[in-house]
Each structure stands twice: as C-alpha cells, then as structure tokens.
Amino acid sequence: MPDLIRSWVETANAPQSPFPLNNLPYGVFSAGDSPRCAVAIGNSVLDLGALQSAGVLPEHGFASPALNTFMGKGKKVWTDVRQKLTELLREGNKTQAVADALHDMSSVTTHLPFTVTEYTDFYAGRQHAFNVGSLFRDPKNALPPNWLHMPIGYNGRASTVVVSGTDFHRPMGQLKGPQDDTPRFGPSKRLDIELEMGAVVGTPSEMGQRISVDQADDMIFGYVLLNDWSARDIQAWEYQPLGPFQAKAFATTIGAWVVTKAALDPFRCDTPPREHDLLRHIKDTGPMLYDIDLSVTMAAPDGEATEICRTNYNTLYYSAAQQLAHHASSGCAMRTGDLLGSGTISGPEKGMFGSLLEMTWGGRDVITLDDGQTRTFIEDGDTLTLNGHAQGDGYRIGFGPCTGTILPARRAKDGRS
Numbered sequence: 001m002p003d004l005i006r007s008w009v010e011t012a013n014a015p016q017s018p019f020p021l022n023n024l025p026y027g028v029f030s031a032g033d034s035p036r037c038a039v040a041i042g043n044s045v046l047d048l049g050a051l052q053s054a055g056v057l058p059e060h061g062f063a064s065p066a067l068n069t070f071m072g073k074g075k076k077v078w079t080d081v082r083q084k085l086t087e088l089l090r091e092g093n094k095t096q097a098v099a100d101a102l103h104d105m106s107s108v109t110t111h112l113p114f115t116v117t118e119y120t121d122f123y124a125g126r127q128h129a130f131n132v133g134s135l136f137r138d139p140k141n142a143l144p145p146n147w148l149h150m151p152i153g154y155n156g157r158a159s160t161v162v163v164s165g166t167d168f169h170r171p172m173g174q175l176k177g178p179q180d181d182t183p184r185f186g187p188s189k190r191l192d193i194e195l196e197m198g199a200v201v202g203t204p205s206e207m208g209q210r211i212s213v214d215q216a217d218d219m220i221f222g223y224v225l226l227n228d229w230s231a232r233d234i235q236a237w238e239y240q241p242l243g244p245f246q247a248k249a250f251a252t253t254i255g256a257w258v259v260t261k262a263a264l265d266p267f268r269c270d271t272p273p274r275e276h277d278l279l280r281h282i283k284d285t286g287p288m289l290y291d292i293d294l295s296v297t298m299a300a301p302d303g304e305a306t307e308i309c310r311t312n313y314n315t316l317y318y319s320a321a322q323q324l325a326h327h328a329s330s331g332c333a334m335r336t337g338d339l340l341g342s343g344t345i346s347g348p349e350k351g352m353f354g355s356l357l358e359m360t361w362g363g364r365d366v367i368t369l370d371d372g373q374t375r376t377f378i379e380d381g382d383t384l385t386l387n388g389h390a391q392g393d394g395y396r397i398g399f400g401p402c403t404g405t406i407l408p409a410r411r412a413k414d415g416r417s
C-alpha cells in the first residue's frame with residue numbers, strides 16, 4: 001500500500017479528506033462562468049482549463065464542459081497528466097500559476113463530469129440477484145440459469161443520467177398490483193434506490209471488434225458512484241418479457257467525481273471463486289474488483305441522515321472489465337463516455353442490502369430512521385445519498401457524495417394523473 005503523497009494544499013493531507021493527492025478525481029465545475037474540467041484536491045477544485053490556457057498543461061479539451069476529449073485519449077495521456085498534476089501539487093512545489101487556479105469547493109457548482117454516450121446496467125451482485133429473484137419470481141430458482149455464466153445486463157437511458165445534487169419528480173407510470181383487474185396510470189408508490197458503481201469507458205472499440213478482458217480493463221477511464229433509481233411497482237408490471245423500461249428510465253444519479261483506475265489500483269482484489277468455469281472471453285485474468293467501502297443514508301424532510309446500508313464493491317461476482325468484454329463480444333461498438341452500471345451491490349447480510357426492496361423484503365418490513373420516522377419506500381422530500389471510499393494507510397480515496405431529493409409527482413395540466 002503506497003503512503004500518502006503530501007501536498008502543499010494542506011486540506012488534502014487530512015486523513016479523512018476524500019481527495020488527497022493520491023486520488024485526483026476528475027470532474028467539471030463552474031464558478032458563475034462557463035463549466036470546464038477540474039480535479040478535486042482537499043477542499044479545493046483545480047481548474048484544468050485555466051492551467052491548459054496558461055500552457056502549464058497540454059491541450060486535452062480541458063476548457064470544454066465535459067471530460068470526453070481527455071477520456072478518449074487513453075492510458076498514456078491519462079498517466080502523463082496524472083504525473084504532471086502530482087508534481088504540480090506535491091508539497092514544496094507551490095507556484096503562483098497553480099495557486100491561482102484553485103477554487104474553494106464550497107463556492108463552485110459541479111456538473112455532469114462527462115457526456116454520457118450510452119448507459120448499460122448490469123446485474124452482477126449475487127445476493128441482489130438472489131433476493132430480487134426470490135421476491136419477484138420463485139425463491140426455489142431465484143438465480144436465473146444464465147447468471148453464473150455471463151454478466152446479464154440491459155440497455156438503459158443515457159438521456160436521464162444526472163449529476164449528484166439534481167432533484168427530480170417522483171415518476172408516473174402504469175401500475176397494476178396482483179389484486180387489481182386493470183392497470184391505472186399514477187405516481188409510483190414504491191420508489192427505490194440501487195447502490196451501484198459506474199464504470200466509465202475512456203477509449204472506444206470498433207463495431208465488429210472483439211476485446212479481451214485485459215483490453216477492456218485498459219479502456220476503462222475510471223469509476224463513479226451510481227444510484228439507479230427504480231420504481232418497483234412500475235417494474236413489477238412492465239418488466240416481462242423485455243426487462244426494465246420506464247421503471248428505471250426517469251433518473252440515474254452519478255457522483256460529480258470520476259475516480260481514476262490509477263488511484264484505485266492499490267485496492268484491487270480478486271473476484272470470488274467460480275461455481276462454473278467462465279468462458280474464455282470473460283475469464284478472470286487477475287485481481288479485477290476493488291476494496292471500496294460503500295454506504296447509503298436516508299433523510300426524511302428536515303430529518304437527520306440515517307445510515308441504512310454498508311457494503312463493499314468487492315462483493316460483486318463480475319468486474320467491470322468482464323462486463324465490458326462481454327458487452328463488446330457480439331461486435332457491439334463501445335464508445336467514449338459509455339457508462340456501465342455494476343448492478344446493485346448487496347452484500348451477503350441484511351445490513352448490506354443495496355436497495356429498499358431488499359431491506360424491507362418487498363415492503364413487508366419497515367426501516368426506522370434515527371429521528372424515529374419509519375419508511376418502506378421513498379416518500380416525497382426524502383434525500384438519499386450514496387458514499388464510498390477506499391481506505392489507504394492514513395488516507396482515503398473518496399468518491400464524493402451521490403445524492404438526490406425526491407420532489408412530488410408532476411400531475412397533468414388538468415390536475416388529473
């Protein structure tokens with residue numbers, strides 16, 4: 001485990017800081033002006049657009065409002081820029097040009113860090129797949145027969161991926177419970193979260209090109225926290241035979257900071273033992289998961305945030321590299337800015353479940369918040385926040401929060417649902 005790299009930005013050296021010099025996650029910010037690229041360091045953001053204009057950094061599209069140009073340049077450029085930034089911010093190396101490009105994080109606005117090209121969501125949490133299979137289908141055959149052989153996924157919506165802090169309205173949809181004769185259209189009453197990690201594709205692949213697991217790993221630029229908000233009542237009625245559609249299309253929240261693979265490298269860990277040998281195109285090639293502590297808090301309007309789940313990214317069955325290799329295996333082209341959701345990260349015990357559906361076992365149990373309020377699913381005004389970090393020796397690699405507050409459903413203009 002490497003040591004903390006000390007920075008002249010003092011707040012970056014605090015053991016609890018999510019953004020020490022070892023991290024350097026990328027994002028997009030504005031300070032009452034045009035959005036441009038940045039890295040987070042301690043309590044500050046460093047304006048990469050300004051450093052590029054000043055000739056301190058080479059031209060990698062840092063003055064644009066998205067990381068895509070830089071992400072598309074690949075491993076060599078990512079490594080060079082990381083080394084350069086590490087030297088610029090290292091203790092003892094303070095210069096006026098770099099000090100002038102720092103902004104207090106509390107005074108800036110963070111934006112969606114990259115243009116999301118396409119969004120695919122996987123299902124790689126074994127406990128989650130088991131729990132959902134038991135609740136929605138047959139507890140005796142909870143895990144689908146293909147599940148141990150390939151990372152199952154569905155194509156989601158990129159258009160509605162939003163950055164942490166974006167509030168949105170409760171979705172409307174078709175609802176039909178088991179006791180109802182006919183469906184009706186109305187606000188979802190079983191609004192849920194899904195604790196996930198998103199892998200961000202940097203370098204693209206061509207249509208028809210096969211990629212190995214190691215090539216796939218090299219294509220990944222970094223990772224974000226991801227909340228795949230889900231309307232369980234819409235989902236239960238609509239999902240057969242083609243899978244989730246409107247139930248997961250209304251919003252997906254990602255964190256504002258993309259943590260690079262380089263920052264996470266010391267925290268790589270093995271995938272679990274395989275029950276069936278995986279086929280060659282997705283076989284494990286070494287440690288490909290990460291030891292990242294994850295948690296979720298829920299807060300009622302004006303209430304305290306209560307931790308409702310604590311789990312780890314290392315509980316997944318498939319890595320993002322295996323998912324990406326599988327995704328391209330038919331000849332599907334992958335593009336810069338593609339976002340791959342890991343699947344809901346539910347660990348093997350109850351306090352480790354990454355959705356309210358599982359925590360309340362289908363809405364049968366309640367969750368009691370620290371202020372005494374109870375919940376099954378999300379109510380209007382509630383705020384849900386994902387947090388995550390990898391714990392180093394005296395420092396942590398944090399992701400920043402991934403949060404959203406639910407606003408009441410938007411009724412039709414005539415007041416009807």
Ligand SMILES: O=C(O)/C=C/C(=O)CC(=O)CC(=O)O
Pocket residue numbers: 121122123124125128132133136194196228230239244248342343344
């Ligand atoms: O098993 C199903 O019918 C669907 C389960 C899901 O909730 C899909 C999903 O988003 C996958 C995941 O996040 O793990």
Ligand SMILES: [Ca+2]
Pocket residue numbers: 121122194196228341343344
């Ligand atoms: Ca999901």
Ligand SMILES: [Mg+2]
Pocket residue numbers: 156227228229248249250251252
């Ligand atoms: Mg979603």
